[in-house]
Amino acid sequence: MEKPRQSFWGLWNISFGFFGIQIGFALQNSNMSRVFQTLGASMDDLPALWVAAPLTGLIVQPIIGHLSDRTWNRLGRRRPYFLTGAIFAAIALFVMPLAPAFGAPLLFAAAMLWVLDASLNVSMEPFRAFVGDMLHTDQHSAGYAVQTAFIGAGAVVGSIFPYLLEHLGVANIAPDGGIPDTVKWSFWAGSAALLLAVLWTVVTIREYSPEEQAAFAGVEAVEDGEPARLLAAKSYMSSMVWLVAGAVVLAAVQLFALEKELFLLGALLAIYGLLSAIAIGLARQGRTTNMLSSIVGDFSGMPEVMKRLAVVQFFSWSALFIMWINTTPVVTQYVFGSTDTTSAAYNEGANWVNLLFTVYNGVAAIAALVLLPWFSRKFGQVLTHSICLTLGAIGFLMFFFVRDAQALLLAEVGIGIAWASILAxxxxxxxSNLPQKKLGIYMGLFNIFIVVPQLLVATVMGQIMLWLFPGEPVWTMLFAAIVWLISAAAMLRVQAVLPSANQGISHA
Known part of the structure; x- marks a missing residue:
């Protein structure tokens, strides 16, 4: 028994909710450095404040993936998570611009970023698995291309809000030095758009029941307890390695007075070592169905194709997080000539960053539907992704060398093409290469290789910049270009573990 093929409108409805989710991410990515700096954060404080985003993703996505694989109620399998995350994200977006009214505005804004990012992750992770749930294998590429188009379109809308509102006469500088009206109204409009878009998908799509999914999958050789049983055979040595690594980082921070953000890195290493030891112990006791043993077991027993793609994702997302943190400081300082957040030049530069982000997301939306299918037919998925990452690296090099605001629009074209490919x-x-019944947890675990590099950027990058290039954030763009070239090279290793039938791209 095979899944029915979806029409264009079926693909549309399945992914339309991502349009709203990405509006939320775009408002976050293109405005939070501006909000933090406006509320008094220094350039050195930004990585620590931004660490909320990857940390919440690291914790939330594997848990939500595990739970959504096992959920079935009146709303379905994935839709309960879409809706819950969207409600809380909409609330966080609405109250974020009210931070100056609170006694500790910077702390309040940082807390709301945690709530916002956690909620967006609760919605986003099931959407990744949702495409696999609802589509036949030969429509997976088309489904993720449509999803990427909505991601790009949502990011365009979210990114252009402040720029557009300024040109409609809304004040772009707050008289009291607080958050400008352009940012406030952007967040409030984004809150409504996010909730409505997710509701559209929840209302228009009926999920397949567990019985239908089992019939579609046929004989699928995956047992729920198998990864945990394999985990029981592992020694505690790997857990000890993680614990020792964490202890070494914590000690180094204390001994050499390193940046405080590195405490988080050391703590995460140690915590994972402790959790993996507990998971091994539970598995050895025969308790193989608990969440911790299942997640750690699935992580340690990832399929080979996932391991190789994980390397690609690690380097890809390192560069993206550098871009989201540093584009505003780079453009305002080097192109518009100001680091004073109360000046007209700084705020003009910050709005130009919104336009730049609009361009790369708009390019991504078009590339997902037009360029990627053509590239994939000609070169295959693996080489296509490698080419797109190389084009993105060239875009980052332009940020390092170019000081003309208009010319940076061209840089965003290359970055937008790479972004489309990363998302699809x-x-x-x-x-197309993972077992259907575990798609949620594997997609959640795959997210680890998105958030870990972001955590490293938020911790280690700040220390490196302080040592080598204090007050010169433009050097981060050169680093971003280098890591995308590494990612492009790593992608070529994926080809060897793919069945030839899964290397192309299909159409709706």
Whole structure:
């Protein structure tokens, strides 16, 4: 028994909710450095404040993936998580601009970023698995291409809000030095758009029941307890390695007076070592169905294709997080010539960053539907992704060398093409090569290789910049270009573990 093929409107409805989710991410990515700096954060404080985003993703996505694989109620399997996350994200977006009214505005804004990012992750992770749930294998690439188009379109809308509102006469500088009206109204409009878009998908799509999914999958050789049983055979040595690594980082921070953000890195290493030891102990006791043993077991027993794509994702998302943190400081300082957040030049530069982000997301939306299918037919998914990452690296090099605001629009074209491929190609490959009944947890675990590099950027990068290039954030763009070139090279290793039938791209 095979899944029915979806029409264009079926693909539309399945992914339309991502349009709203990405509006939320775009408002966050293009405005939070501006909000933090406006509320008094220094350039050195930004990585620590931004660490909320990857940390919440690291914790939330594997848990939500595990739970959604096992959920079935009146709303379905994935839709309960779409809706819950959207409600809380909408609330966080609405109250974020009210931070100056609170006694500790910077702390309040940082707390709301945690709530916002956690909620967006609760909605986003099931959407990744949702495409695999609802589509036949030969429509996976088309499904993720449509999803990427909505991601790009939502990001365009979210990114352009402040720029557009300024040109409609809304004040772009707050008289009291607080958050400008352009940012406030952008967040409030984004809150409503996010909730409505997710509701559209919840209302228009009926999920397949567990019985229907089992019939579609046929004989699928995956047992729920198998990864945990394999975990029981592992020694505690790997857990000890993680614990020792964490202890070494914590000691180094104390001994050498390193940046305080590195405490988080050391703590995470140690915590994972402790949790993996507990998971091994539970598995050895025969308790193989608990969440911790299942997640750790699935992580340690990832399929080979997922391991190789994980390397690609690690380097890809390192560069993206550098871009989201540093584009505003780079453009305002080097192109518009100001680091004073109360000046007209700084705020003009910050709005130009919104336009730049609009361009790369708009390019991504078009590339997902037009360029990626053509590239994939000609070169295959693997080489297509490698080419797109190389084009993105060239875009980052332009930020390092170019000081003309208009010319940076061209840089965003290359970055936009790479962004489209990052959002589509790895997920299409995974959805076609992973067991359906564990798609949620594997997609959640795959997210680890998105958030860990972001955590490293938020911790280690700040220390490196302080040592080598204090007050010169433009050097981060050169680093971003280098790591995308590494990612492009790593992608070529994926080809060897893919069945030839899964290397192309299909159409709706």
């Amino acid at each position: 190609m790895p997920y299409a490959i995974l959805a």
